[in-house]
Amino acid sequence: MRFHAPVTATDALREPGFIASLGGSAAVAILLSAWVLGFTTRPLRRFAAAANRLGIDMNAPSLDEAGPREVRLAASAFNKMQRRLRAFVEDRTRMLAAVSHDLRTPLTRLRLRAEFIDDDVVRDKMLEDLSEMEAMIGSTLAFARDEAAKEAIEPLELNALLARLGEDMRDAGKPVGVAPAPFSIPIVGRRMALRRALGNLMENAVKYGQTAQVALAVTGENVTITIDDEGPGIPEIEFENVFRPFFRLEASRSRDTGGTGLGLSVANDIIRAHGGEIRLSNRPEGGLRVIVVLPVEPGAT
Known part of the structure; x- marks a missing residue:
């Protein structure tokens, strides 16, 4: 016996079940990818925000040391750097204020001694230089006070x-x-x-x-x-x-x-x-x- 039966070609992409399955898989993959991307980039966003805060306010709150081990290590290193920078700036500010303050005493003695110079021209020039130095010291002290005020x-x-x-x-x-x-x-x-x-x-x-x-x-x-x-x-x-x-x-x-x-x-x-x-x-x-x-x-x- 010989049978002749033509095969009808079918397009799997047009099958309702296939399209629904493909759409569901794509939606799950997109949602899962978005969640993984957000989870992995969230620490980077936290670091970027902390760096911006540090550039504006040296006394900004420390970064929260939470999350995976690598994130905790990076946050700990960032907080340590912030503490060192804060201590460095505070030490330099205190030193600047102390030096500027201590210079006022010898300047006062020099001014008193300059008053006894007989040469009027030399005395006036020396007093002018001393006045300029006092103005510079006053400006430096004002700057140091502003830095120490922590406004x-x-x-x-x-x-x-x-x-x-x-x-x-x-x-x-x-x-x-x-x-x-x-x-x-x-x-x-x-x-x-x-x-x-x-x-x-x-x-x-x-x-x-x-x-x-x-x-x-x-x-x-x-x-x-x-x-x-x-x-x-x-x-x-x-x-x-x-x-x-x-x-x-x-x-x-x-x-x-x-x-x-x-x-x-x-x-x-x-x-x-x-x-x-x-x-x-x-x-x-x-x-x-x-x-x-x-x-x-x-x-x-």
Whole structure:
């Protein structure tokens, strides 16, 4: 007997059972992959958040030493590094304050002895040098006191902070203009430290550039503060040097103005401690532009 029966081709992909099975397997695989990925990257996110906190606040809480063995070891090493950095900064701050304080006694003796010099020219020059040294020591002590004060971090509104600072400087007879942003700019930081940093920059603009014009702008997750003056500017080769402690430009920023060379250095340290940066540029129309970039409060943008 001979049978002839043609075979009908079937497409397995179109079978309802196969499609349902494939979809279920894919969903389970995706959910399982997402869970594994989140579980493995969660410690990295914790480390990134802790590193950002450490860059802003040296006294931030320690990282929780929990999880797998490797994660606990890494967290323990990070916490140990944070403690060492904190101790290093505190030791240097105490040493700076102690040295600056102890120098006042011999300076006072030198001033008393200088009064007995008969030559008026020599006596006046020596007293002028002693006054300059006392001003430098006073600035250093003020900086050390601020560092040791451990001012708390709090939510701030940058528009209001700059407006109040500009008003205080105008009351002191300094030509300062502040153009606030048309909306609220919430940030997180130390109020008095930021006032000191921005105040130093604005006072420098008034002292060496006759006026200070302040403007704000928000770009992404950062706020940019520009401070323009009408002075002679700074040679670009000296942009990095002016942030060094006690560095002064003799050509354009004379010692006769009474500066100690700590203003920009202190401002730079404070802004960096808030996770920001300071940049300098010479304006095409003349004058110096100081650009301060600070992060806004997370989620505010």
